[in-house]
Amino acid sequence: MSDFIIIGGGSSGCLIASRLVQSGASVLLLEEGPARGHPLLDLPAGYMKFLNSERFLKYYPTTPQPQLGGRSMIIPQGRILGGGSAINAMVYLRGTAQDYDDWAQITGDQGWSYQAMLPHFTAMEGNAELSGPHHGTQGPLKVSHLGHMNPVTAAFLAACDAIGLHHNDDFNGPTQAGSGRMQHTIDGHARRRSSAVKAFLAPIKTHKNLRLECGARVDQLLMTGDRVTGVRWQQNGQTHESHAAQIMLTAGALASPHLLMRSGLGPETQLRAAGIAVRADLPQVGQNLQDHCEVPVISTLRRGMGYFGQDSGWNMLRHGLRYVLSRSGPVTSTGVEACAFISLGTDPRPMIQLYCVPTVYVDRTVSGVDPTWGLTLTPCLARPKSRGEIRLNPADPHGLPLVDPAFLTNPADMQAMRDGIAKAREVLAQAPLRDMVTGALMPTDFASDSIDRHIRATVKTNYHPVGTCAMGSVVDSHLRVMGVQGLRIADASIMPQIPAANTNAPTLALASRAAELILAP
Missing domain, CATH: 3.30.410.40 (Cholesterol Oxidase; domain 2)
Structure with missing residues (x-):
């Protein structure tokens, strides 16, 4: 039995696993995708070869959009260790100070304000060109301008x-x-991608306290009473059950609410319609979907x-x-x-x-x-006002969810x-x-x-879905899921409001704060 199970080996999962292992905790990290991608993904231009391939992406089709003449689109999410950081366009942007001050106001927690979040950005950043109070130069996440x-x-x-x-x-x-x-998450000297795997997970991948399982799809959260105690997961056609003192959900803004609902944590009416036993009625799970x-x-x-x-x-x-x-x-x-x-x-x-x-x-x-x-x-x-939702598909609750981005x-x-x-x-x-x-x-x-x-x-996605397990409605300001024990969420789904920026850097910063909250005495 591990101290922690982390569900999802994307940007958040890699960073949190690193912090927990370094603190002396034992961690089981479960990632649905493969452990390694194609070598071309390490090159700044290489990701373009995989934009229209499901090899390292999971495609989520949207519901037909009436306001767009009935169009249906696809919202891809990274399906590889490192998540989006391993296959995205590497843009490194944070948004405005007001974005984070808004989070603090919404949650009533000044720990989410810009002044409180800035040290999380600078501590992880190893910027090759910019310095000063807004930047770090010695952190593991390499950042630079492009070489051409x-x-x-x-x-x-x-x-x-x-x-x-x-x-x-x-x-x-x-x-x-x-x-x-x-700026981009690219090593300014080697001119290669700096993913969350390279920055945070690689230094601890052989540590005795880390167990990493790739090709592992989590089917359900396991509960005793109102406490989440473990997970049921599939790998190579076999079913496994693992338990831990605390469970961290870092599967992303589309997968995280879907797993909650499949496990009986979500809007009661949706769960009952899909034949899923209700463990906690959380009506805001899947709501508040935002995307650039x-x-x-x-x-x-x-x-x-x-x-x-x-x-x-x-x-x-x-x-x-x-x-x-x-x-x-x-x-x-x-x-x-x-x-x-x-x-x-x-x-x-x-x-x-x-x-x-x-x-x-x-x-x-x-x-x-x-x-x-x-x-x-x-x-x-950069700051859309439209709000969509993620819903269970009552005909196939364990298949893909119904994704309605409600663009425009x-x-x-x-x-x-x-x-x-x-x-x-x-x-x-x-x-x-x-x-x-x-x-x-x-x-x-x-x-x-x-x-x-x-x-x-x-109109199309800019690949930045957030908000579906938002602070203040699904999780509290310490990222604990309301109504249950032993479960936190720490990925883009907890953002109550989308920042005016590509979302990988904000996701890493919130993961850093999540690790701080978990390890606080």
């Missing part, structure tokens, strides 16, 4: 500056607004510009050779090198994160555009997306970017009703 920037990206930044989106050297510094290069969503604005570029065709044939070979010999060139780029954070209306906090992708980039469910020399500017809602159901989100597209077009019209652009590819009609049709036809 496409000329189209440089033109995008100049165009942003021309419309008043002035250069910001550090999106994780005192202010977020403006345009600039994004985005819409592409695609232009054609002059021949030879951007990244089109650079990942195949002779180009791929010469770029690969350059990387091997000098750790430089396009292989050291994720292809998403810069963005702009844009405020709308009277609110000074950015509402739009405008990504610059120097190629044609659309979701796999979107058709009507072919690969070519192109540029995709992607307005993404709040009218304010739809208007913000229209405004974001207008800003993208304004950027495209500025020199030197306009001299590279040869035409509009998607959308081509900019009448207001056509823009709305384009938004509904192309």
